[in-house]
Amino acid sequence: MSELSKLKIAEARDALKKGDVTSVELTEACLAEIDAAGALNAFVHNTPDLALEQAKAADARKDAGSLNGIPLGIKDLFCTKGVASQAASKILDGFKPEYESTVSQNLLDAGAVMLGKLNMDEFAMGSSNETSVYGDAVNPWKVDDRKLTPGGSSGGSAAAVAADLCLGATGTDTGGSIRQPAAFTGITGIKPTYGRCSRWGIVAFASSLDQAGPMTKDVRDAAIMLQAMCGHDPKDSTSADLPVPDFEAMLTGDIKGKTIGIPREYHMDGMPDEIEALWAEGRKMLTDAGAKLVDISLPHTKYALPTYYVIAPAEASSNLARYDGVRFGHRAKLGQGDGITEMYEKTRAEGFGQEVKRRVMVGTYVLSAGFYDAYYNRARKVRALIKKDFEDVFAQGVDAILTPATPSAAFGLGEMTDADPVAMYLNDVFTVTVNLAGLPGISVPAGLDKQGLPLGLQLIGRPWEEGDLLNTAYALEQAAGFVAKPKKWW
Structure with missing residues (x-):
């Protein structure tokens, strides 16, 4: 069975x-x-x-x-x-x-x-x-x-x-x-x-x-x-x-x-030899199958992680604002004299785990008035450049x-x-x-x-x-x- x-x-x-x-x-x-x-x-x-x-x-x-x-x-x-x-x-x-x-x-x-x-x-x-x-x-x-x-x-x-x-x-x-x-x-x-x-x-x-x-x-x-x-x-x-x-x-x-593109920016410093060897093996497999390999450049790749970790938490902090203990899910037990603000705070403190809290706080920070342009808007511009890198490569026939x-x-x-x-x-x-x-x-x-x-x-x-x-x-x-x-x- x-x-x-x-x-x-x-x-x-x-x-x-x-x-x-x-x-x-x-x-x-x-x-x-x-x-x-x-x-x-x-x-x-x-x-x-x-x-x-x-x-x-x-x-x-x-x-x-x-x-x-x-x-x-x-x-x-x-x-x-x-x-x-x-x-x-x-x-x-x-x-x-x-x-x-x-x-x-x-x-x-x-x-x-x-x-x-x-x-x-x-x-x-x-x-x-x-x-x-x-x-x-x-x-x-x-x-x-x-x-x-x-x-x-x-x-x-x-x-x-x-x-x-x-x-x-x-x-x-x-x-x-x-x-x-x-x-x-x-x-x-x-x-x-x-x-x-x-x-x-x-x-x-x-x-x-x-x-x-x-x-x-x-x-x-x-x-x-x-x-x-x-x-x-x-x-x-x-x-x-x-x-x-x-x-x-x-x-x-x-x-x-x-035509298969091989991006030079993905050869990271400190990449394990086994990953490098597997990648080389993959290139050989595709060549043997009749594909043509070309070296390509995706120059803004190095900014991808910081860009992602600005944009994703920013959107998460907005999306997760709806979880407040009012209509569904967990609601914290309230003490005497606690109002709705205390209910929100206690529910979210109890309900969200450490990583979620970390990302919500990062997201709220990068969206705040003094930092919006420095972080979130800049990340959006870099995202557009990362997207354009790929568009340029595909336009070359990859x-x-x-x-x-x-x-x-x-x-x-x-x-x-x-x-x-x-x-x-x-x-x-x-x-x-x-x-x-x-x-x-x-x-x-x-x-x-x-x-x-x-x-x-x-x-x-x-x-x-x-x-x-x-x-x-x-x-x-x-x-x-x-x-x-x-x-x-x-």
């Missing part, structure tokens, strides 16, 4: 169509794996009854959607009707929305089964899944006695897919929160172009950067799931009114004549850009917390530019480091050309031949 949860989405879809397996059997296999995987702390709100009900409905359906009967996990940032949606924060304790996010509704409309909600960093703020009110999510990969991070913020999603607890999962990516955890756990994760997936019903962190995407076992599954998630949504003013192509049909693996996904393999839980938050922020060094420019980016597992931990390569595509990007990723995936799986210890 447990073998069923190891299926990929495409394999399960074909088996369901042939009648070799039922959705109920698939769902029961995943639920059994989830029950046995408490040590990973990936699923935080289980919905087994709902999942089985949806699986039975899928088995009975005649006009089946593209994901009919496929069991998926949903990141706790997506509002799900009648199911706890907490964004991994104490301040949303007890919140059960009366509505469904557009992306999760799209998946349900395609016939998917929701197994439950997945762990994450609080309000998606973090790179290691250590800021969650539910406790740390744990990477299923293990090479010594340490527990490793699955990455963040979509750490629960990454751990669940890598450990075969579900066939795929949703993630969100504000500065690398799909691609970095995918790289750390040896799975595939794609952040589509900003506006490709609706943000409606997803708890907002930084509205001009957030984008939902799938986290899957391979590139084909990413194409299938992304197609179901996308589409225009009039409820989201930033949602693009563009047709969604058949991404899976575009996976030919033929990239002959494609089809995609190859970079490392992360500056290291997964590190131990607790190794980088609190002592120096900036060291943690450096994890996003290869990924934040893509969010600042609103581009699609995908992380593909491409090898193991000397300890045996997975490493990923990132491909960055032209805006709205996810199909082309997925095809390049598919060629890279075939060349890399990555099939390693974590040994089961949980």
